[in-house]
Amino acid sequence: MNRRSFVKYLGATSIFIGATSCASINFFGNNYDEETSREAxxxxxxxxxxxxxxNPNKKLPNILLYGDSISIGYTPTVRQGLVNKANVFRIYSNGQSSDRFIPKMKKLKETMFQPYLKGGWDFNWDVIHFNVGLHDLKYLKDGKLDIENGKQVSSIAVYKSNLDTICKYLQTEFPKAKLIFATTTAVPEEGADGRISRDSITYNTAALEVLANYPSIQINDLYAFxxxxxxxxxxKPHNVHYNTLGKKAQGKxxxxxxTENL
Structure with missing residues (x-):
């Protein structure tokens, strides 16, 4: 059985366990205050x-989407697809490059969750669907996209090291959560501002090398999809972003x- 089949099987066999334990694991204490959390x-x-x-429904599992602008595009479709099935949150901004992942996750925790925020959220993540890569492979000069004169945000070595640290962090911080890594979507064949087409393949290959050490983390191959x-x-040409048709298809x-991992 290959890894993809095994992980799919593993996710299927855990559905009944997750369904029966979700309500007992993810609950809101009496101190939760919607107005306080909403303002924060x-x-x-x-x-x-x-x-x-x-506004979380305490009877439903809690999903976190972490990613760049591609994930921002498909977030509304995911929410619509999981209405009355899960609370679908996303990171509070563009997730950007891999070095930003842990600081942003910590900021989310310290801003929105109890005991840091009195009256804040009080639950555990059931599923974390995450991606980093598209901002790592871009070339910048003075904060602007520039292939010819810029420097790549993260070298392959740095990207792999960061992703390895992310995986360790997620498994340590959220040991009961189902983790799903989404491969980086393709840079157009003709390239894009600040990005080279072949790099999406190179960085995805590097990511899969890292994730081979974490067999419990499922792969959502959005690149291949x-x-x-x-x-x-x-x-449009030379642009890594997607139109409404693409966003909805990715979201589905x-x-x-x-859903396979709830």
Whole structure:
């Protein structure tokens, strides 16, 4: 049995356990205050539909989406697909490069969760769907995208080291959560501002090398899912972002993978 089949089997066999234990694990204490939490989120989060406040239903499992602008695009579709099935949160801003992951996760915890926020959230994550890579492979000069004169944000070695640290952090901090890593979606064949097409393959290969050491972390291969439709789904040439059709298709795929792991 290959890794993908094994992880899929493992996720399926855990559905009944997760369903019976979810209500007892993820509960809100009597100190939870919606107004306090909503105000804290308003000050923390970026604007836009993907960042709207989610008032948790204590009877439902809690999902966290962590990723860059690609994940921002598919977040609303995931929420719609999991209505009455899960509380779907996302990181409060663009997740950006791999070195930002742990600081952003800590800021989320210290801003929104009890005991740091009196009246704040009081629950555990059931599923964390995460991605880093698209901001690691870009070239910058003076904060602007620039392939010719810029420097890549993270070398392959740094990216692998950061991702390894992220995996260790997630397994230590959230030992009961199902972890799902999404591969980085493709840079267009003709390239994009500040990015080279082949790098999405190179960085995904590096990511899978790291994740081979963490067999319990499932892979959502969004690269393979999206690539065949890239010409129809990219918003325009030389742009890594996706149109409405692409965002919805990616969101449905993410919803499918998460549902298999609830």
């Amino acid at each position: 989120w308003k000050k923390l989060a970026d604007k836009g539909e993907a960042f709207k406040y989610v 999206t690539k065949p439709n890239a010409k129809d789904w990219h918003i 795929q993410v919803t499918k993978i998460i």
